[in-house]
Amino acid sequence: MRIASVEDDVSQAEQIVQLLDEAGFTCASFATGSAFLRALRDQAFDLLIMDWQLPDVSGYEVVSWVRQHSGRLPPILFLTSRMEEADIVAGLAIGADDYLAKPIRPGEFIARVRALLRRAYPDAAHDDQLIRQGDYVIDVRRRVIMLSGLNIDLSPREFDLALFLFRNIGRLLSRDVIEQAVWGRAMEAGSRTLDTHISRLRIKLALRPDHGVRLMSVYSHGYRFEEVAAVPVATGRAANA
Structure with a gap:
């Protein structure tokens, strides 16, 4: 810490x-x-x-x-x-x-x-604990992220980026902060490396409110990863009403 x-x-x-x-x-x-x-x-x-x-x-x-x-x-x-x-x-x-x-x-x-x-940070006090957020479970030791019980296939860098976001949920994170934490350096001006990895995580991890999270782009600054109340999915008779 x-x-x-x-x-x-x-x-x-x-x-x-x-x-x-x-x-x-x-x-x-x-x-x-x-x-x-x-x-x-x-x-x-x-x-x-x-x-x-x-x-x-x-x-x-x-x-x-x-x-x-x-x-x-x-x-x-x-x-x-x-x-x-x-x-x-x-x-x-x-x-x-x-x-x-x-x-x-x-x-x-x-x-x-x-x-x-x-x-x-109740779930991130120690690296040997599981981090639980919404429908996600992050096993830090095994470097595995599960969504609704299913393992998600991520590259090592994608996992590092996802782990950093989940450990900093609710915080406004500048691009430089994220790049330093995940890549160990700030990228050159105009680099799309971070944006490309963020885009992949949005798709692979389905980072949406119905899973209890939201990843927002903050213009000219960076990103904010937020906890949100999961939106229930209407089913059966209610869905067709």
Whole structure:
């Protein structure tokens, strides 16, 4: 799991990175809100740890931007010394998922992080678990995707792309983020490689609302893979009514 920490105090930023590293997470640290927002152009994070008071923009503004552009994910933990009830209410109302007071208490901090990740990604906490979404089951160890119980024949790259999408359901993903995650590099301008693979997945996996998902193209940015309520198929007398 990749975590972003936005904290301008050097010693506290180092402590956060150290605690997360010791707990087995990868943490990227940013001293300003603007530096973090720039990083979002070509990186994806599974959790955001946000200070309220920053030297450029407020944590409140950053959280508001993230929620407007990325939806319900990633989960966000406010880590701040501002503990007035009005501040807590405002932070949660704008889209934060949890609120933790400074100074950091290591045990509680890691426990909160793990709890947020479990709630946000219940099927992807460990690679040896099956991922279930709609009519799909992804067996990560066997590198198999099943649709309604049937194995779908995918190339290795198609499987990697599908797995990345299912692990990031609900998130707005830029083309660069997807390409870096699946191919290890950003493609040249004008490349249709990603679009070709997306088109194949739409067909092979039947990525439609009647299977509980929807893959949307977002103009000039990338894609959003969403969970939707499956549409029941009318049968029998009801279908002919």
